[in-house]
Amino acid sequence: MNALTPLSEATALPLTCAGLLPFDHPLFAGLPLSDIAEIASVMSCYRFKDDALIAADDVPLVGIILAGAVARIAKQWDQVSTVGLLLPNDLLILEGPRTAAIHPEAVGLTEILGCSAPEFDALLRRFPKLQLNYLDLVASELQATREWYTLLGRKTAPERVATLILKLSRHSDHPDSPVIDLRLTRDRIGTLLGLKMETVSRQIRAFAKLGIIALFSPTKIEVLDHGALMHATGDVWREKTML
Amino acid sequence: MNALTPLSEATALPLTCAGLLPFDHPLFAGLPLSDIAEIASVMSCYRFKDDALIAADDVPLVGIILAGAVARIAKQWDQVSTVGLLLPNDLLILEGPRTAAIHPEAVGLTEILGCSAPEFDALLRRFPKLQLNYLDLVASELQATREWYTLLGRKTAPERVATLILKLSRHSDHPDSPVIDLRLTRDRIGTLLGLKMETVSRQIRAFAKLGIIALFSPTKIEVLDHGALMHATGDVWREKTML
């Protein structure tokens, strides 16, 4: 299990996924196309299957998540807990010198456009503008993280669950379909939100009972009443932001 | 109240505080002394009194905290809550484009070596090495923030209080004296840790009753049994890090 599964020797991938290469990603803002092409030539499109540990040849991977999701897993003693969730378009970033015991793990079939940490470091040194963009993104991430956890620390169980569902619904893989796939087990949602599996289950069922969401299967849901869900997050007063 | 109080027109301050200029701060790592001097010439030593809103001419301030502490205050609706605490040697950083409703506020008499955000931005563009250092620091901060809040979200009230006391004891202004000054009211500690004032009071008194700490006044304490306090944080299994 947890086998490393980068897309088989597909270094030529930049061409393959050029069609979906996010030129408009903030990471590339203000860079001339020629530079982007050069950067992209260093990056590859990695594909991971469910639960795969995300790394390139045992080296940390830096990159943009194209599809799927990445869970940040902390293993302490014998219990694992999910301490963060990265969604498409998010940046999988380097986290300073200390690696700590936190590892990224794929949730569902996941594609990442990226390169190894040392390679990325070289890119940063070569393209100052890229470095500035990266800095901005890391800073934004820092702020988002602070908001996320700060609010989580103060939210009730239903508020936390509502917040997560809303977040996931906004990052749905299929914006055309109203049905979204949580992709996470109750237990994983629990560790992510600091709740117990049973509590998560109860909250989700309660929302379903209230008609706020529809439950097709444990992980397939549809948001029926966005307003009510929004209200349930307890964030009504701030309306916007909150990713 | 909350009046802006930079050290009166003291732009010449770099010389004044040169003695305590943290040349060894990671922000300046690897920079030639000449560059550091040049950077320092742009920075000034700001001094804020208790509860002062930290800013330079209404512009966000970036810099290194030399003494005192900075609370990150979020004002939402009519209630304020402390969502973070920065201690000496910490970096007061820019947090991406969005400013959000979070403002830094001085806790006690606080000194900051820094400059306005635009000025700092210019410095970053001028000294690539400074930019790399800053990036590393922001990334580290991100990781530390994630750990901090992640753990907070899962900790019990006594664990949270123990964690804060330990953190404060490690950043004591007077390493010679065993007595540390919390500088924060019970209410502020409460908003910082996601607890109620009464709960904070109860936990602190409980630690005192157990002989783990000594209480000289509500804010002046001494850690008598570091081991027990460490154990009370619930972090025994990871021993180190945890700032």
Add this chain to the structure above:
DNA sequence: CGTACGGTTGAGCTCACTCAATAAGGGTGG
């Protein structure tokens, strides 16, 4: 057909919150 794993549901308990009353400082003005 049985086993396993994820999900659901119920009963009881605990910890932190709420409400409320009381103390302890710390200034300020007489």
Add this chain to the structure above:
DNA sequence: CCACCCTTATTGAGTGAGCTCAACCGTACG
């Protein structure tokens, strides 16, 4: 110096959200 006020801290009693423990269901898979 003392009386007073205002903020902060302490302490108690009762409540409730979320946890624990435990049983049960449903689907996938060998």
